[in-house]
Amino acid sequence: MAPESRPQPLSADRAAAAAAGGGGIARHADRNSLSPRAIADRQMNFDTLLRRHEAERPHAVGLIDGDQPVRYAELQSEVHRVAGLLHAQGARPGDRLALWLPNCAAWLVTFMACARLGVTVVAMNTRFRSHEVGDLISRSQAKWLVMWPAFKGLPFQQILSDVAPDRLQSLRGVMIVGAWEGKPAVDGVATFAFTRAGDASALDGVPQAAGDSYALVYTTSGTTTQPKLVVHDQETLIRHGEAVARHFGIGEGDAVLLGAPFCGAFGFSSALGALAAGVPMVTSPVIDPDECARQIVRHEITHTFANNELLDRILDAADAAGLPLASLRIAGFASFAPSLEGLPERSEKAGITLVGLYGSSELQALVAGQPAAASLEQRQQPGGTLVADDARVRARDVASGEVLPHGEVGELEIKSPSLMRGYLDNPEATAQAVDDGGYFRTGDLGHTVSEREFVFHARRGDFLRLSGFLVNPREIEAFIEALEGVASCQVVGAVKDGKSVPVAFVIPELGEALREEEIIGSCSAQLARFKVPVRVGVVDAFPVVESANSNKIQRSRLGELAQALLGGTP
Structure with a gap:
């Protein structure tokens, strides 16, 4: 839905739902007898699922964005408006769209609009900085980008401006959510507002994307310095949502609070359970x-x-x-x-x-x-x-x-x-x-x-769990090793104030004097905050375990040294 167009407060929604017999989000006593509709059709897609909810319970609330309820009828209308807008701009099946938004109605509307068209959404973390944004747009070959430059004062436009132009060559259009000064987000790339009115006939003759069409891409840690891109199709996502709802007993009269961002599997899988069951998902841009x-x-x-x-x-x-x-x-x-x-x-x-x-x-x-x-x-x-x-x-x-x-x-x-x-x-x-x-x-x-x-x-291995995200330390190490004067780097996890945090150890190039604050500053400017090392230790060599075949870096010893840098016992 458009940020400027909000439905009535929740109390009014409940009253309308009760009056229309649409179910609303009223509570039911017999929870065990309730289960979501079985979804077995291999061609099941999000447009069909949304149409079903809209037909069966048009006045029911599908999403509560902050405290603003969005009914299924309104959600359906907004999805088709944005799908028509994207199609009119040139979006076609098989295209990829980088979705760089916090949890909000616009995220869900854009995702479903893309599903209607057969456009694959590449979910992008709002914590990403220029290095990660450029890498993800470039490797996914995204033709479209959706962003909210004015969100909570975060410098999305500046981050995008810091991305090397060659990493943005695939972009054909940028859609802006929220306030916008009217300037192009990327030089030479068409920029348009999410709230632009759509042509009612824009989708005439446009076939509905099949259930096996690609729908969503997550980033995940891999064995290389670059996160892998994991792709799921529509039917698989919906079927998983139905299984989640059934297993955890999510049924009519329930409501699900999303405690993680849509951009990751944790947050989106939670949303799928609510969506498949046809119950409200409750979220906010800032959790x-x-x-x-x-x-x-x-x-x-x-x-x-x-x-x-x-x-x-x-x-x-x-x-x-x-x-x-x-x-x-x-x-x-x-x-x-x-x-x-x-x-x-x-x-x-x-x-x-x-x-x-x-x-x-x-x-x-x-x-x-x-x-x-x-x-x-x-x-x-x-x-x-x-x-x-x-x-x-x-x-x-x-x-x-x-x-x-x-x-x-x-x-x-x-x-x-x-x-x-x-x-x-x-x-x-x-x-x-x-x-x-x-x-x-x-x-x-x-x-x-x-x-x-x-x-x-x-x-298995040495992956780090940082702020809820699984991170391959090699990704951070490769970035630091590209900095001037750094010969080698190792990143390990330690515990600070009850949280897992990254700590880096670096070996300087011959004759170079490395400064901890400069390395942390470079990381802060280019990497998501949760990937930035809280401390950087400069060492002459890494501890190793000698074997017949090689000298293996003793990461357990580095972990002990990292904990000592943070003050000892976690």
């Missing part, structure tokens, strides 16, 4: 714990999915304001902050059922979750039961390659209908990640309990 606590009470939130740090801070905010979170039944969580082991017990005392989750960009977040009826001890473990009935999991011995019996720890391999279509424009990487039987090699260690249940133990 603030105090506001989240108020939204839970104000909108009678029944489900949320977030990292453990945010959930802990929501509980703090509710305690401080005296807000009872009585409506919240299920809170799915991922352990991003290592110092919050007591959160499950704390949630239990608040009457909230906390369940551990598992997921990835390739398989979708929430691909597995602990059962709500399980014991507290089991529910706080990451992993759980695969949400799709026909999904399967196995563990393979890392050394022998043999599939292990239940209970023995190995690399987890998962076969699920939520699996990606592949890595965008990278069939070689796709073939390495997925075997001939359709099992995805997760790179995670764990043990299976049954063919659909497992417990996650740890990530």
